Amino acid sequence: MLSIPVIVGVSFVYLSLLFAIAYYCDKRADAGRSVINTPYVYALSIAVYCTSWTFFGSVGRAATSGVGFLPIYLGPTLTFIFGWMVIRKIIRISKANRITSIADFIASRYGKSVALGGLVSVIAVIGIPPYISIQLTAISTSFSILQGYPSIQMPAGVGGIALLHDTELYVSLLMAAFAILFGTRHIDASEHHEGLVAAVAFESLVKLVAFLCVGLFVTYGLYNGFSDIFARAEASPELKRLFTIGSVAGHISWITLTILAMAAIVVLPRQFQVLVVENIDERHLKKAVWLFPLYLLLINIFVLPIAFAGLMQFADGEVKPDTFVMTIAMKEQLPLLALFAFIGGLSAATGMIIVETIALATMVSNDLVMPLLLRFGGQRLRDRKDLTGLLLAIRRGTIVVVLMLGYLYASTLGSSYALVTIGLVSFVAVLQFAPAIVAGIYWKGASKAGALAGLSGGFGLWTYTLLLPSFARSGWLASDFVNQGPWGIALLKPYALFGLEGLDPISHATIWTLLVNAGLLIGVSIVSTQSLIERTQAVQFVDVFKTAHGSGREWRGRASVGELVSLLERFLGAARAETALARLERETGRTLARDSRADSDVVAFVERQLAGSMGAASARIMVASVLREEMHDIDEVTRLLDEASQLVLYSRKLEDKSRKLETATAELQAANGRLLELDKLKDDFMATVSHEIRTPLTSIRSFGEILRDNPDLDVEQRQEFMSIIVVESERLSRLINDILDLAKMEAGTTQWLVEDVDPGQALSEAMVATSGLVAMSPSTRLAADIAAGMSPIRVDRDRFKQVVINLVSNGLKFCDPAAGMVTVKAWQEGGMLRVDVIDNGQGIARQDHDKIFERFQQAGNTLTDKPQGTGLGLPICRQILEQFGGAIWVDSEPGHGATFSFKIPAKIPAVTNAATAAA
């Protein structure tokens, strides 16, 4: 009934169905109607974590170590429930940077390092094949057992029948073909494989249902539920030991396995692929956080019942526990259930193999082969028109190589271990990625050197403590090396390094590699310095939730938009490049002319697009080759320094500007102050003029009213009062004349009658004019000392006399009241006429010497010292003298009289005629 053709036929039909689903979903995705855009598909695709190791191996492990199978599922559950924000951050970062694989992620984080990307790829390619090998073994084993139906025969171990080998080989080749079909039909800019994800989700569903069917049959068909099985198991002393964990080593093993699995759910290349790269919507994670743990719970719920049932059904130990899921059904003569179980196992294995190899292929092509080819392949390669074919070829080749490695591992080493143990070897290998990732997204200080050191150290130790011993076990290496340590050094025993004994090899290796890896990462990061691009990337990764997305790399380049677009075309094809460009134009809201210069936004965009199909490191090299940009850090440093120095220059200019501004402000304030002062002076002047005019007016009005209201005044009083009115009127007229005079002079509208004037004669006339004043005060004398034969001066005769009269009047007013003496001296002094008017009065304080020539300013307090006269005499004198090129000043000591002096140019005889003519 279950002949080989039937089994092969059913398997083919099943795989074809998967392919049909993938094909359909790809078509839908291309049409923009995604089928997988739901958290349920997302969660199911993550369940690719459950491989044939889960499907068959969990029962096997449970049958030998009881609950020991649990940590592998407890770990992911813990990660999802407590570490979902770590996953979210990784997803966010990956989307922002168009990360295509875990190698790309690490390389990108540490300065788009080609070396790191390559190292991660190498570790994955070496570390993963054991894991793939168990899938191959599972398929071929389950196949060979199933085709023996109704008899149950275990396939032989190492060096078994040729058929088995052949089966594994065929399976490998078949899987390679499927993986190539699923994952490398075309290159996608976003590296999304929607069809693949849909098929994987479907497989997850199938394997779950198959396992549940077997579980339900065993629990409720063969026995009467859980309690019945557990009760029977407890009754058997051999089975009872499976309920407990046991020794201290057992506990440590539990803890390390849990930690391993916690990391594996993220850092296994295929998990990173479905969890991060294929994630369509970050919000799906929210539901997956409980959906995926639920899936794990369901697929594990019947593990112990099946294991116990198997142990009880096959008490002789002839049947391997790893096959219980299928063999119980066979024993119960249920071929369809057995076939379904086989399909479930096939599902689990193919899902894992396809996704894992595609993830590895992407990694190898983007982060290992392409960067090397681009760097060393020369210009010819870089100029190649169509690189899509090359990329696909590399990926397809990688898939075949990885599967062949898996096949080799399976056929030579694999059967010496249980399924689970082999898988764990791979787990420990990929665990090495965890420190670089965790530090990378939470610690900006983690450097490329640190990551390289940590990864190399961890991976080296993995090779030593797990890979080499597995070779030794299978006889490839002398087993002495494992048992006694190399050269008999016990401290170096791979399973008991530095005396750490009593642990199982996996826990032992986990502890050591993690210690060394993390220690080196932290230590080297602290002592090493980061390059600029490392720092930039570090900030972008760590602060992904803070900063807006973008490369943050300022770039002033020489490439045109057209050049960058043609670069895109070479990798994505013309149509996709066009679409991408249209999206950029839509997003930025501007039109990009092909011949315009590409700015940093466009460069960053193109780099991200390329990164989507070839990884960050390769994309950077490609874009750089177009930009003709040197990538050496020193250039970036120079550029930054240049910017910094420009910044310094700019800030200096700014300082300069602000200093100038301060000066200008101070000047403005000073000017404003002067204006206010002038304003105040004007106000004061108006107030003073008002006062000067009001005073005589007051007397005039008062006496006018008195005369009007008192007609009966006697004549003498009438006369007196009327005289006062006349005198005050004259005073008022004089004042008004003076004000007008001064105003005119200051405004420059005075009419000057300039003529040749004999100074001696003019002085005499002026002194005569003041004789009336002298006569009024009998105790005062006026003396003259005027030189004879002085040269004439060119002045307005009346104005000149006005000056002298003013000065003499002042002298007479202020001289000693008891024995007043005013002397007028005049002489010629170096082509100038010099006149001094000397009085013997109180004198003028030094601080007032300048002030008295201002309007209404007299010596002393203006409020208490009543102006004698109009207060405009001296200012008028100064105005007149300045008009004729002269000057006036005062010399005085308080208590010793005052001497008012002025000078005015005399007319030198030689130029008389010319001057006259000019006048």
Place this chain on the structure above:
Amino acid sequence: MTPPAKVLIVDDEPNILLSLKFLMTKAGYAVRTAKDGEEALAEIGRDRPDLMLLDVMMPKIDGFTVCQRVKSSPEWNGVRVIMLTARGRDVEREKGLALGADDYITKPFSTKDALDRVAALLADMGGSAAADEKPVETPGGDGTV
């Protein structure tokens, strides 16, 4: 019979002093004069006047100072002060009133107006120079606020 009110006129302008003296004497007041602040203070000290006509701008001691001294000195409590000024600015007017001046006359003034103001202030005193005691108003002093 009430003795005539005593009026002290202070101004450094002789003609203004003369006209005011004539007017006040004719109105029946006992008039004395001073030609600057110093003299004014001396006159007040010699015989307490009921009212002063006080010019602002004077030599030696200005009118504001005299007003302040008079108004801040308890012994001259009740002496009325009318400021005379030719500057005619509101600031000056306010300054004078702030210093305690009772009234303010701007030059040139109407003789009738000047007489009315003097009469009004003296009438306010109830004709008795000694009895003048302005009621002290304390804001809120009655406790009703």
